[in-house]
Amino acid sequence: MAETSNIKNIGLRGVKVADTRISDVDGTNGILIYRGFPIEELAEHSTFEETSYLLLHDDMPTVRELREFTDGLRKVRSLPAFVPEVLAHLPKGSLPMDVLQAAVPLLAMDDPDLADDSREANLRKAGRLIARLAAVVAAWHRIRNGQDILLPDEGLSHAGNFLWQLRGEKPDHETAKDLDTALILHADHSFNASTFACREVTSTQAHMYAAVAAGVGALSGSLHGGANMLVMKMLDALKGEPDVAAWVRLELDSGRKIMGMGHAVYKTTDPRAKFLKNMCFRMGKKLGEDHWCRLSTQIEATAVAEFAKRGKTTIKPNVDFFSAPVYHMMGIPGDLMTPLFAVSRIAGWASHIIEEKFGDAHGETPALYRPSSEYTGHYCGKEGCTYTPIEERGGAMGTRTL
Ligand SMILES: CC(C)(COP(=O)(O)OP(=O)(O)OC[C@H]1O[C@@H](n2cnc3c(N)ncnc32)[C@H](O)[C@@H]1OP(=O)(O)O)[C@@H](O)C(=O)NCCC(=O)NCCS
Numbered sequence: 001m002a003e004t005s006n007i008k009n010i011g012l013r014g015v016k017v018a019d020t021r022i023s024d025v026d027g028t029n030g031i032l033i034y035r036g037f038p039i040e041e042l043a044e045h046s047t048f049e050e051t052s053y054l055l056l057h058d059d060m061p062t063v064r065e066l067r068e069f070t071d072g073l074r075k076v077r078s079l080p081a082f083v084p085e086v087l088a089h090l091p092k093g094s095l096p097m098d099v100l101q102a103a104v105p106l107l108a109m110d111d112p113d114l115a116d117d118s119r120e121a122n123l124r125k126a127g128r129l130i131a132r133l134a135a136v137v138a139a140w141h142r143i144r145n146g147q148d149i150l151l152p153d154e155g156l157s158h159a160g161n162f163l164w165q166l167r168g169e170k171p172d173h174e175t176a177k178d179l180d181t182a183l184i185l186h187a188d189h190s191f192n193a194s195t196f197a198c199r200e201v202t203s204t205q206a207h208m209y210a211a212v213a214a215g216v217g218a219l220s221g222s223l224h225g226g227a228n229m230l231v232m233k234m235l236d237a238l239k240g241e242p243d244v245a246a247w248v249r250l251e252l253d254s255g256r257k258i259m260g261m262g263h264a265v266y267k268t269t270d271p272r273a274k275f276l277k278n279m280c281f282r283m284g285k286k287l288g289e290d291h292w293c294r295l296s297t298q299i300e301a302t303a304v305a306e307f308a309k310r311g312k313t314t315i316k317p318n319v320d321f322f323s324a325p326v327y328h329m330m331g332i333p334g335d336l337m338t339p340l341f342a343v344s345r346i347a348g349w350a351s352h353i354i355e356e357k358f359g360d361a362h363g364e365t366p367a368l369y370r371p372s373s374e375y376t377g378h379y380c381g382k383e384g385c386t387y388t389p390i391e392e393r394g395g396a397m398g399t400r401t402l
Pocket of ligand 1: 222223224225227256257258259260261262263264265312314315318319320
């Protein structure tokens with residue numbers, strides 16, 4: 001049949017499928033940039049709102065632009081009334097990522113710009129999605145616990161307001177700032193699986209919400225955003241474990257993965273993990289909970305040593321490894337950690353959707369993604385297999401006739 005290809009079944013590793021001006025990952029040297037800025041620079045000096053503006057607009061905002069952008073997000077924080085009404089009818093045990101994915105088309109139904117595909121309208125859609133994914137996650141948590149949902153607080157940052165709407169208490173400045181920094185760190189990561197899903201759907205000319213719903217679905221998987229929740233499960237299971245090293249060995253000997261370790265692109269420590277590790281110890285000391293970070297570090301050290309013994313010297317902690325204990329100390333339940341990833345990544349998704357839609361990186365409308373595949377199924381020759389009526393098949397296999 002078709003000529004064989006040596007790039008299939010490797011998850012497109014190393015295959016450049018498009019240009020992008022939004023972010024870049026240097027996996028060998030552990031460098032991540034957004035629009036040219038190193039992630040460390042943004043995590044130290046920027047805010048999630050400013051970073052979102054940068055990702056969406058390819059430039060840092062002026063004071064006025066940032067104020068307008070931030071005010072714009074604040075104005076659309078409230079959910080349309082029917083969204084919490086629908087959420088209230090969902091089974092309380094639903095997976096939060098399923099709820100979030102289901103809520104995205106609901107938000108589309110309220111968007112006055114839905115039919116307008118201009119750049120300005122897409123930027124407005126991006127703002128609504130950035131503001132409202134956070135609101136959906138917080139609302140769902142309260143609804144499932146039988147609590148009233150809370151109105152947003154105009155005086156709080158995006159991160160601070162999320163903590164308020166989720167927990168029902170105003171966060172102190174440092175905690176809100178730490179979450180803000182974590183949101184910056186998770187906001188974009190070039191052509192990761194969920195972003196690629198968003199861009200792929202966008203290439204069909206579907207609207208932004210359809211693309212974001214695909215992104216949420218892709219992010220939910222345990223090899224992608226779903227890993228942070230599993231890291232927290234691992235930490236919970238290991239908190240009284242006297243022999244962490246033996247546990248790590250057993251996991252690897254049994255062919256199981258250590259969650260939060262390894263990366264498709266980084267072959268050294270993920271720069272975001274370094275930042276989150278420091279945050280973990282700082283928060284842990286402040287709250288008297290640094291046992292989480294010590295346990296994580298113990299798992300890290302033994303796993304890296306075990307990987308090395310097995311000839312795998314490039315598997316190091318990724319972003320999920322230390323975000324889990326950090327979020328836990330902020331009072332975020334384990335199953336909301338992946339939705340919280342989406343609350344941040346929406347800034348990157350929306351930026352990539354706009355870049356894809358308008359061909360910003362290569363100056364022309366991009367083509368519909370339509371890869372090809374190698375057919376390895378049954379083949380009955382040029383004429384194809386002959387259909388056997390069901391009553392003549394008699395439960396036997398091999399009913400395709402040449
Ligand atoms: C992210 C991930 C899918 C990347 O996988 P990948 O591109 O295949 O990574 P590599 O090519 O470096 O993997 C090489 C080998 O190490 C193994 N490996 C990678 N990460 C591992 C982990 N966390 N635990 C155990 N083994 C791991 C792979 O299974 C593979 O083994 P093999 O050669 O015997 O088949 C993988 O590291 C993983 O599953 N990590 C855990 C989940 C996670 O934290 N995901 C979040 C990513 S941000």
